[in-house]
Amino acid sequence: MKIIHCADLHLDSKQEANLTKEQAKLRKGEILNTFVRMADYASETGVSAILICGDMFDKSNISATVRNTVKNVFLTHPDIHFYYLKGNHDNDNFLDNEENLPSNLYMFRSEWTTYSEADGAVSITGAELGGNGSGRLYNSLLLDGENFNIVMLHGQESENVSSKKDKTELVNIKALKNKSIDYLALGHIHTFKEERLDARGIYCYSGCLEGRGFDECGEKGFVLLDIDTVNGTLTHDFIPFAQRRLYTAEADISSCDTSDDVIDEVNRSLRRMNCMDTDMLKIVLVGDTDISRERDDAYILAVFSERFFFAKLEDGTSPKVNYEDYKLDRSLKGEFVRCVLEDPEIPDEDKPYVIKYGIDAILSKNGGHKK
Amino acid sequence: MRLISAHIENFGKLSDVSFEFDQGLNVIFHENGWGKSTLAAFIRAMFYGLTGAKNASILNSDRKKYRPWQGGVFGGKLVFETKGKSYLLTRVFGGTDSEDVFELRDYPANVISTDYGTKIGEELFGIDSASFLRTIFIGQNDMVTNVTDSINSKVGRLLDDSEDLKGYEAALTVLNDRLNSLSPTRKTGSISKRRGEITGIDRLVKDGKDLYKNLEELERMTDDLRRRQVEIREKLKENGLVLKKISEAKAVKTIKDHREMLINGHKAKADALEECRSFFKDKVPTKDEIDGMLEFSSELGRKEAERDAFKSQHQEEEKLKQTLHNAEKDAGMNSMFILGIVLTVLGCGLCMAGLITSSIPFAIAGGAALCIGIVLIVLEKSRSKEKTLNLLNARNAYDQFLEKKSTYDKLDRECKDISDRITGFLNGIGVKAETNVNSQLLRLRDRADDYYDALVLEKEALRALSDYEKGNKGVLSQTDYEDLPNENDVEQERQLLEDELEKNRSLLPEYEARKNTLREQIDEWEDNKETLRRLKEIQQEEKLEFDRKAMAKKVLERAKENMTMRYVGPIIAGFKKYYSMITGESADKFYIDANTKVTIDEAGLQRDTGLFSTGIKDLIGIVLRISLADAMYPDELPMLIMDDPFVNFDDEKMSRVTSFLDMVSAKYQILYFTCSEFRRVI
Incomplete structure (x- = not known):
């Protein structure tokens, strides 16, 4: 039976x-x-x-x-x-x-x-x-x-x-x-x-x-x-038996310098998952990312949104600041980083984000980045 | 860099005019209205092009302001030297920027040069047109020096480093825009707007927190109601059984009562019958019998009447009889003898009949006849013929009489018979005969009718009772129910139960509808909860972003201040030097911030210099501009264009302007425009 x-x-x-x-x-x-x-x-x-x-x-x-x-x-x-x-x-x-x-x-x-x-x-x-x-x-x-x-x-x-x-x-x-x-x-x-x-x-x-x-x-x-x-x-x-599957693909982008590098890393994660184009995908970016590196999340998401039925992107990265790089930097960026680091009123866990926002703004990146 | 010469084709009121410029101080002295400011503007325009949008007013548009009224080529030439090389700069201005002509040639080689482009001013001086106006060009009544980014950048010498200080304003704008869009205090800020939304949804969620409890309560009420319905149905069942018992008891009682009634009815009938029967003492005659007796009675009446018709002749009998007697007596025995024989035989016959019928009259009559007959026989013997005739006559008469008598007797007998029969009948039924037998018989008949009617009724009553008892044997043998409640009470209870059942029946769908509504509300509430959770999540994220970006902005401002302060030092030093040179006083009471805003310490507070006299303001402006130029151009120095900047100086300051200008012109090529002889010869 x-x-x-x-x-x-x-x-x-x-x-x-x-x-x-x-x-x-x-x-x-x-x-x-x-x-x-x-x-x-x-x-x-x-x-x-x-x-x-x-x-x-x-x-x-x-x-x-x-x-x-x-x-x-x-x-x-x-x-x-x-x-x-x-x-x-x-x-x-x-x-x-x-x-x-x-x-x-x-x-x-x-x-x-x-x-x-x-x-x-x-x-x-x-x-x-x-x-x-x-x-x-x-x-x-x-x-x-x-x-x-x-x-x-x-x-x-x-x-x-x-x-x-x-x-x-x-x-x-x-x-x-x-x-x-x-x-x-x-x-x-x-x-x-x-x-x-x-x-x-x-x-x-x-x-x-x-x-x-x-x-x-x-x-x-x-x-x-x-x-x-x-x-x-x-x-x-x-x-x-499901018509569509949902997958969460985690990609460690610590070593990625550009948006395309991030896309490649995500694709590597996907290849391990047997994900199909009819499926729904959540991409979670993790790792420590240098704030000076180029990364356009909207572009990255657009690439995968076109490929899959549905895609969304979550930024789980932590901004990484190599403070040594900015020690002798005479520019506004350097001054800004030093001011953040030396400011006792800014909690330590906030400093990487404050620096990222400031640098992004100085470089005229979209100031609307979320964490 | 320095200017070598200029030729103006047409620019404002200046037309076809040339100038040669020396190192150091170049004093250009002309009366008011000559065009000194126009010349200064020409030099600026040659390096930066003309300002002003197409639809700008004439005051705000150099193109409109300086378009030559006289027509002709709008533009000119400028020869200048920078970094050891000379150039010939030619510009012709059209209606718009796109119509302008720019040409740069090596000088004096006259070869087209590509060392600089149309933005030659920015390339040479490293600042934009606005910054040029605020530093190199020192015009009268225009001493306000708000630093621009390019000034700051120039001051900070950061041109080579991605222009990030120049981008400070843009960075601040980006941060401010984002902070404003997020703002928790601005109405348009997403945090502020979301706060309202969160408050609204939070209220909805709070208001709905009892929904589950209400649903549970309603479900409990529904379950209770359903249970109560079951209870009511059970009670109705029991009630129905009780009612059924009551009904059965009533039916039994009804049946028993009916039987009782039948019994009583029968008893009444029996009593009536007995009463009717008791009248008759013994047997109750039948109707036929009574009718028969009545017929007899009628016949008796007729016969008596008939007999009575002969009754009057009865007295004659005695006479005839006597006569016959006498005759017989006389006639002898023969007739008397025959008669005697006849009577004797007749008498015997009657006696026999009386014996047979047990009729005493017959017996008596027979005996009488017998006796008479014997007597006559005896007497006859003693008579003769006359006697015989008399006797015959007498006999005839007597025979006739006898015949009549016989008829009478017969009738009488018959009457007696009838009477006897009637009397016998009456005796048979225990009733004493009355005189008026007919009437009596009629009454008897009525009585008999009554009896027989009563008998029928009694029999009917008995049959009815018997049938009823047979038909209801089972019920009648039942014992009576005991301790049954009052039917009205039970009916009332049933009605109450049915009313409650009906009421609950209509309540159940109402409860279900309310439950459905509650469930919809709960679905909505759950949605609201989820929405609230998401909103709070986003709110928290944005608040964090806001706080961090606010920190970033604050620190950025501080960083920029720190940076500019680093380069404000030389400006302050220059300011003090030049101020002292012109005024002979110390400049310690002056303060210059990162935005090169100058304040003065007066009465313990830093005061805005804008509050001071025009002369002081102009002095500060000039000193500041020279100081800025010193800080901005440590290497390749620009020329300075001064358009009568000392016009508001007092005499004391004017007395020091010469040495000031000497000092400055030792470093800079100065184009000094003035319309005053006094200010010219300083």
């Missing part, structure tokens, strides 16, 4: 802040379409069930397009059983209010609910964590060891104290050991992660289907489970 484990779709949610309006709109559509593509993939590859471990949405006001598309996915794939467990971002949504839910959509509550697949050989159990009852919840989980047991939860793996600051619940991994769980399907962490649960089973975060911001870099997709219902064994693979 084949099963897809996915989570954290965050359909219809906000995108990376620096995207243009058009790009943001396009990304929203792509993310929704990835969900549709996943269902089509499931149909084409004989997948019987799709587990959605939370955060399918993350706002209450879901657009009509998303609502209708999601419903349509359920309806046009009647042979697939969709198991939907709500997460901390899933408020009461339209699926709670629908009078006629699709018959192939199975939902969960705050108490354990178990469904059966493969003529009883596979059980799928889930509960929506919340409130103070989570401790009692773990104790009440009873599974038949003869079955292949899948348990669905949404939360951060941790100890058994739930956070009061936000609605994120914590998944007490320790409390779930030795409960005849073969596969603990988790959601909440947006990157694929797999660990051993106990002697019998494993737990896994499938990660999100598509990254939305640069805190969700790298390959995204779902986990494909292939269960041998006769022997009760599992093979599983992470399937990268």
Whole structure:
């Protein structure tokens, strides 16, 4: 029996802040379409069930397009059983209010609910964590060891104290050991992660289907489970499925003298990353840069913006001042640097920046540089 | 460098005029209006070109101001020497800069030279036109010397080093522009504007901090409401059961009451029946019987009437009988004897009939006839013919009478029979016969009718009761419910529950709508929070940038001051020297800053020299300009053009101007213009 484990779709949610309006709109559509593509993939590859471990949405006001598309996915794939467990971002949504839910959509509550697949050989159990009852919840989980047991939860793996600051619940991994769980399907962490649960089973975060911001870099997709219902064994693979990936490329430009040098250094970083032109890129320049060197961030960004779907540049460099160079400099620059260095009222951490701004201004560079 | 000669084709009022210049002091003495200032302007224009935009006023445009009224070639020639080489500089001025003609030739070789370009003034003197005016050209009433960057740069001798001191103003502009655009105090500053935005969004975020709590509260209220709905439905169910019990109890009671009613009804009917029946003591005659008796009674009446018609003849019987008797007595026995036989037989027959029918009258009648018959037999024997005739007559009469009597008797018997029957009937029913039997019978019939009606009613009541009991056997066998609450109370409770259910039913969608609104607000609030976070981040970054750039600006200003101060020293030294030379006084009370602004210590404070007299100002200006020239041109000295600068000097100062000029002209080529003989001969 084949099963897809996915989570954290965050359909219809906000995108990376620096995207243009058009790009943001396009990304929203792509993310929704990835969900549709996943269902089509499931149909084409004989997948019987799709587990959605939370955060399918993350706002209450879901657009009509998303609502209708999601419903349509359920309806046009009647042979697939969709198991939907709500997460901390899933408020009461339209699926709670629908009078006629699709018959192939199975939902969960705050108490354990178990469904059966493969003529009883596979059980799928889930509960929506919340409130103070989570401790009692773990104790009440009873599974038949003869079955292949899948348990669905949404939360951060941790100890058994739930956070009061936000609605994120914590998944007490320790409390779930030795409960005849073969596969603990988790959601909440947006990157694929797999660990051993106990002697019998494993737990896994499938990660999100598509990254939305640069805190969700790298390959995204779902986990494909292939269960041998006769022997009760599992093979599983992470399937990268995102239409676009996000990458953060860090380039140390300490030794770069010009903008073109910086571009070359960034390209070297990119070559290590398998980044494609359809991807979204954040470039972080790091290192100590001599304030006298030429560097035009706007030009550098323009080069990569043209190449990738989206690019942004962050200056993480620290201005470097070779004070010895300015010791005997009779020019205004030299006088200025000496004045900065000798000024007790300027904190040491500010001095490199004050010098950079002053030199840039003297050389009539754009005085609007940010840090 | 020094000027050698000048030829003006046409420039202002000067036309076709030439000059030769010597080393040192060159005094050009002409009356007012001759064109001394025009000559000075010509020299400047030859080195720097003409100033003034196309649409500038004549006062602000040298081109307009000095265009020759008389027409002709607007321009001239200048021969000068610099760095050991002489040049012939020719300029012809057109309507605009682009129409101007510039030509430089080696002199006297007259070969075109490319040693300098159209900006020859800047190249030779290292300063721009404005700076030239403020240093080399010393005009009257124009002693204000605000240093320009090029002056400072020249003073600092930093021409060779990327002109960064010259770029100080531009650097300051760049910093100021950025600081202004960031400014936390200017309305247009992004930090200031963002502060307002942050305050606004912060307020929104603060106002919305209870949204989650409100949503939780609303969710709790919704859950409570839903739970309450379940409770109400349960209570309604229970209430329904109670009502059902009450209803059943009522139904049972109704049934039982109805049965009771039927029982009572039946009892009443039975009592009525008994009352009717009790009238009859024994048997209750049927209607037919009574009707039969009534018929008998009617017949009796008829027969009695008929009989009574014979009744009056009954008294005659005795007479006839007597006669017959007598006749028979007389006739003998035969008729009497036959009669006697007949009566005897008749009597026997009646007796037999009476016995059979148990009719006493029959029996009595039979006995009587028998007796009479026997008697007659006996008597007959004793009569004869007359007797026989009499007897026949008597017998006939008597026979007739007897016949009548017989009829009467028959009728009477019949009446008696009927009467007996009626009486027997009445006795049979335990009623004593009354005189007016018919009336009695009619009353009896009414009574019987009553009885039978009552019987029917009683039977009906009994059947109804029986049927009812059969049909409601189960219910009737039930025990009564005990301790049931008051139905009105239960109904009232139900109504209250239903009202509450209905009210809650309409509240739930309202709560859901409010929750949806709250969720939208929460989404917006989260967006605001994120926006606030970003804005605060940007604000912090910009503030940091602002502070650092402000520091940079401050230090830059200080650096520039330090630099210029380094070179202001020589200016101060020169100033003091020349001031003392002209005034004979010390210049210690004068201060010169990095911008070569001169102040004077008067009454303990540094005072702006602009407050002083024109003469003092001119003195300061001249001294300062010479000092600047000393500082700016330590090597290749320029010429100095003085356009009657001592016009406002008093006599005492004028007395020292000669030695001053001697000293200065030992170093500089001076072109000294004056219109005063007095100032000429100093």
